[in-house]
Amino acid sequence: KEEAGNAVNETFLPITSSHYLYLSGTPFRAMHSGEFIEEQIFNWTYSDEQSAKENWKGKNNPYLSLPRMVMMTYKIPESIRSVASEGEFDGFDLNLFFSAKGKGEDARFVNENEVQKWLDLIRGAYLPASVDDLKIAVSLGVDKRPPMPFSDTRLLNVLSHTLWFLPSVASCFAMYNLLMQSQNNYYNQGYKINVCAGIKAGVGLDAVKPVIDSMGDPLVTRTITLTCGKLTTGVTVKPWTGIFMLRNLKSPETYFQSAFRVQSPWTVKNEKGEVEIIKHECYVFDFALDRALRQISDYACNLNSENTNPEKNVSEFINFLPVLAYDGSTMEQVNAQAILDITLAGTSATLLAKRWQSALLVNVDNDTLKRLMASTEAMTALENIEAFRNLNKELEVIINKSEAVKKLKKDGVEKLTPKEKKELTEAEKEFKSKRKEVQEKLMKFASRIPVFMYLT
Structure with a gap:
């Protein structure tokens, strides 16, 4: 009502x-x-329908055509997001980032250069990472590049028709104008771009008809529809398989009303007259990670009036709506506890623990090692641990050999005999190996700190 x-x-x-x-x-x-x-109050939610779909016994499953939803959230690189970050704790402001001025053909983004970088980012052409994030990714042995909507083949195969939810009419026209520029031929030549915003777009069926018409045969065409509110409630566009949340939405009802636009079933009849399901999965892409996870938490907890356990509510919900989060170094599926942690504290235990595995926490240059050796208390404490029994000797080897190699190189390698060059190479290999070994031991030691923090 x-x-x-x-x-x-x-x-x-x-x-x-x-x-x-x-x-x-x-x-x-x-x-x-x-x-x-x-x-x-009687509920029949997304979780209920997906559970019924999964647990159906026998043939003719009436829920089979209802696609599973997947949420993918990304922390935008600092080099892009800095123009729209409101202080240390207020986070990334999507409305500010995608703010625009002007009307129609004259509409332009206030942060056009950064928005262009974002367009490059979502097609995998721009992904600078901080030194911290790179080292975390390398130390964990993972690829630092997450699956992006318009570069990952698994997503490209699904995302033929997407809806982009922007902050304003000006933002929609600014996005259209930017997408039509020559540097964005990837978009304007591969996709029909629709603007569904402003008075001329109409309302209801008048607004949706041009979008559907632009698709022609949706199995062979590709479209991007830009909106700031139209078509986000009360309409069904079956070929939509993904929505980009590019504006601030604080209320979970508005957020999920819009998100579920892409969850409508899409089936066709094949040559045999049989119903064939085209859309098995649909996607929500959000670039304000904390906000997205907070919406998940609020939605899951608010709709379940029977269970007052937040973790159980969230766990049941994301069992059918998996949430993948990219924090700048790795992309992982997050569990209910992590979602609640991030909602309350801005980070999860898992993400925090990974930060403790950063190579930046363990500096093993000569100056640092000399200061460590000079601290009797620190050396005594470390040598009480089995892995560091010979630490003093190892540090001496690293420092002496590295300084000797540095001196020889400074004097001129060309003056050395072949035998001396060979000895120099071997010495360099030895101290580098020792340095890496010590660093890895200290990193293992540092990685235990979160456990200690939890226990205390």
């Missing part, structure tokens, strides 16, 4: 009844206002 703008007010109807049925896809406000008691 409160959510739907076109709802019928029953006080004007000449109908008398003692019972009413209120239907809503996202009834958060009504539930929170206390308008309905628990006995009056």
Whole structure:
């Protein structure tokens, strides 16, 4: 009743009844206002339908065509996000990042250079990482490049038709103008770009018709639809398989009303007259990681009035809506506890633990090693650990040999005899190997600190 703008007010109807049925896809406000008691609330949510789909016994599964949703969240590189970061704790502001000025053909992004970098980023052509993130990725033995929507072959195969949800009409036209520039031929030659914003776009069916018409045969075409609100409620565009959340949305009802636009089934009849499912999965892409996970937490907890355990609510929800998070170094599926941790503290235990594995935490240059050797207390404590029994000797080898090699190189390698050059190479290999060995031991030691922090 409160959510739907076109709802019928029953006080004007000449109908008398003692019972009413209120239907809503996202009834958060009504539930929170206390308008309905628990006995009056009946839920059938995304989790319920996906559970029914998975547990159906026998043939003719009526839920089979309902696609599974996957959320992929990304922390945008600092070199791009800095123009829209509001202090250390306020995070990344999507409305500020995608803010625009002007109308129609004259619309331009305020941060056009950064938005261009973002367009390069989502097609895998721009992914600088900080030194910290690079070293974490290398130390963990993983590829630092996460799957991007328009570069990863697994996603490209699915994302033929996407909806981009922007902050304003000006942002939609600014995005269209930028996408049509020559440096973005990847987009403007590979995709039909629709702008569904402003008065001229119409409302309801008038707004959706040009989008559907632009698709022609959606199995062979590709489209990108830009909106700032139109087509995010009350319409169905079956070929949409992904939505990009490019604006601030604080209320979970608005967020998921928009997100579920891409979850509508898409089936066709094949040559044999059989129904063939085209859309098995659909995607939500969010570039404000903390915000996205907070929406997941709020949605999962608010819709389940029977269970007051937040972790269980979130766990049940993401069992059917897996959430992948890229924190700048690695992309991983996050569990319920991690989502709640990030929601409350801005990071999860897993992500925090990985930061403790950063090679930057362990500096093993000569000056640092000399200071370590000069600290009797530190050396005594370390040598009590089995792995560091011969630490003093190892540090002496590293320092002496590295300084000897440095001196020889300074004097001129060309003056050395072949035998001396061979000895120099061997000495260099030895101290580098020893240095790496000590660093790895100290990194193992550092990685145990989060466990100690937890236990204490």
